Amino acid sequence: MSDKLDQYIKAKYENKSDWFIEEVQSISNQQRVLDVIAKKNYLNGEHKIKQTPSYKYNGKEFNPRRIVLQYAKTLLSFQQNYLLGNPITFTGNEDVVKEFLRVNKQGKYNRLNQKILDKVLKYGSVAEYVYLDGKVIKSKLIDASEGYPVYDNENSLIAFIEAYVSDGISYYTVFTDKYVEKYNNDGGTLRLVDRKVSLSGLPIVYHNDNELSDVEGRSELDDWIEILDSMEDLISKYTDSFYKFMNPIPVAIGQQLKGDGLPSNIVGGGITLDDGADFKFEGNKLDYKSFETIYKTLLQSLLDTSSTPAVSMNKTDISNLSEVSLKLLFSLADEKAGLNEQFMREGIEQRNEKIRKLLALQGVTFDEESFDTLDFVFHYNQPSNDKETIENLEKLNGMGAISLETILAKNPYVNDVATELKRLSNVDNKKGNNEGNNHNDKQVS
Numbered sequence: 001m002s003d004k005l006d007q008y009i010k011a012k013y014e015n016k017s018d019w020f021i022e023e024v025q026s027i028s029n030q031q032r033v034l035d036v037i038a039k040k041n042y043l044n045g046e047h048k049i050k051q052t053p054s055y056k057y058n059g060k061e062f063n064p065r066r067i068v069l070q071y072a073k074t075l076l077s078f079q080q081n082y083l084l085g086n087p088i089t090f091t092g093n094e095d096v097v098k099e100f101l102r103v104n105k106q107g108k109y110n111r112l113n114q115k116i117l118d119k120v121l122k123y124g125s126v127a128e129y130v131y132l133d134g135k136v137i138k139s140k141l142i143d144a145s146e147g148y149p150v151y152d153n154e155n156s157l158i159a160f161i162e163a164y165v166s167d168g169i170s171y172y173t174v175f176t177d178k179y180v181e182k183y184n185n186d187g188g189t190l191r192l193v194d195r196k197v198s199l200s201g202l203p204i205v206y207h208n209d210n211e212l213s214d215v216e217g218r219s220e221l222d223d224w225i226e227i228l229d230s231m232e233d234l235i236s237k238y239t240d241s242f243y244k245f246m247n248p249i250p251v252a253i254g255q256q257l258k259g260d261g262l263p264s265n266i267v268g269g270g271i272t273l274d275d276g277a278d279f280k281f282e283g284n285k286l287d288y289k290s291f292e293t294i295y296k297t298l299l300q301s302l303l304d305t306s307s308t309p310a311v312s313m314n315k316t317d318i319s320n321l322s323e324v325s326l327k328l329l330f331s332l333a334d335e336k337a338g339l340n341e342q343f344m345r346e347g348i349e350q351r352n353e354k355i356r357k358l359l360a361l362q363g364v365t366f367d368e369e370s371f372d373t374l375d376f377v378f379h380y381n382q383p384s385n386d387k388e389t390i391e392n393l394e395k396l397n398g399m400g401a402i403s404l405e406t407i408l409a410k411n412p413y414v415n416d417v418a419t420e421l422k423r424l425s426n427v428d429n430k431k432g433n434n435e436g437n438n439h440n441d442k443q444v445s
Contacts, residue, residue, distance in 0.1 A: 086415075088113065125217040206347040
C-alpha cells in the first residue's frame with residue numbers, strides 16, 4: 001500500500017486490518033448508497049404519485065388515478081445517444097492508433113463508454129477497473145451502489161473498495177495502487193481469499209459536476225424529479241376530475257305535473273313540467289385550458305432544465321430548416337454534451353494510460369512523442385446536412401487550410417481514420433503503378 005493510504009488507515013482506523021468495513025459503513029457512504037438505490041427504484045417506476053392514498057367519495061372508497069410518466073428514461077437516453085450515439089474517432093500516430101483501435105474492439109469499449117455515461121447520468125458516478133484477461137485488455141464497471149472510493153485530505157484517490165452482499169455473505173474487494181485483495185465472511189469470519197498484483201493501478205472514477213463536492217457526482221434526476229412529480233400529480237388529478245364529474249346531477253325547478261311523463265315508446269322516456277318550470281343537469285365544468293397551460297409550462301421547464309430540444313421530443317413542428325437553424329435548435333444540447341464530454345474525456349485519457357502500461361507488459365511499446373499524438377474526437381449525434389459539411393471540407397482542402405487526417409476525422413462517413421488513411425495510400429500506390437504502366441505501354445507502342 002502507498003504511504004498515503006498507510007497514514008490514512010493509521011489516523012482514522014488505528015491500523016485495523018478490517019478498516020475497509022468501517023469505511024464502507026460510514027454515514028456519508030451509506031447515505032450516498034441509499035440515494036443511488038432510491039434513484040434505481042424511481043427509474044423502475046416507484047414514483048411519488050404511486051403513494052397517493054385512497055379516500056372517501058360519495059360514501060364509497062375511491063382509488064385515485066396514479067399515472068406514472070417515464071420521461072426521465074427518455075431524457076437520459078437522449079443525452080447518452082447525443083454524445084455517444086456515434087463511435088469515438090481516434091487520431092494521432094498511425095501505429096499507436098492502430099493498436100488502440102485493436103484494444104478497443106477486443107474490449108468492446110464503444111459499448112462500455114455508453115454504459116459509463118448512462119451510469120453517471122443516472123447516479124452521478126461509476127468506476128472502471130482495467131485488467132488483463134489472458135492477452136485481452138478489458139474493463140470492469142463497478143456500480144455506484146457497490147463502489148466506495150477512498151480519498152485523502154487533498155482529494156487524491158488512494159484506494160477503492162467494492163462491497164456487496166450475496167446469499168447472506170459479505171464480499172469485499174480492496175483496490176490499491178499495488179494490489180487487489182478479496183475478502184469475504186463466508187463461515188462467519190472475515191478472511192482474505194485472494195491477493196493479486198494490480199497491473200493497472202487504481203480504478204478510474206467517473207463523475208460529473210457537483211457544487212457541494214469535487215470528488216462526488218450528482219444525478220441528473222435531482223433536477224427533474226420535482227417537475228415530473230408535479231406533472232404526474234396534475235394529470236392524475238385532472239383525469240379523476242373528468243370521470244368523477246362525468247355524470248351530472250338532475251335539477252328540477254318549479255312544479256312537476258302528475259303522471260308518468262311522456263310515453264317511453266315515443267321518445268325513450270321523459271318528464272312533464274308545469275308552465276314556467278324547468279329541468280336541467282348540473283355538472284362541474286372542467287377548466288381544461290388552465291390544465292393545458294400548466295402542463296405545457298411544466299413540460300417546457302423539464303425540457304429546458306434537461307437541455308433537451310423540444311423538436312427531439314416531437315413537441316415542435318419543423319420544416320425547411322437550414323444548417324444554422326438546426327444548430328440553434330440544438331445549442332442547449334451541444335452545451336450539455338460538452339459538459340458530459342469533459343468527464344468522459346478525462347476518464348478515457350486515464351484509461352489510455354493504463355492500456356499503455358498493459359500493452360508494455362505484452363511487449364508493445366510506444367515512445368513518448370508518438371503516444372502524445374494520440375487523441376480522440378466525439379461526434380455529436382446532431383441532425384446535420386452531410387452534403388454541406390463535405391462541401392466545406394472540400395473548400396478548405398482546396399485552400400490548403402486543412403490536412404487529410406483532419407478531413408477524415410470530420411468526415412461524417414468515416415469512423416476509423418487510420419484505416420481510411422491506409423486504404424487511401426494503397427489506392428494512390430495502385431493508381432500510380434497503373435499510370436506508370438500505361439505510360440510505358442505508350443512509349444513502347
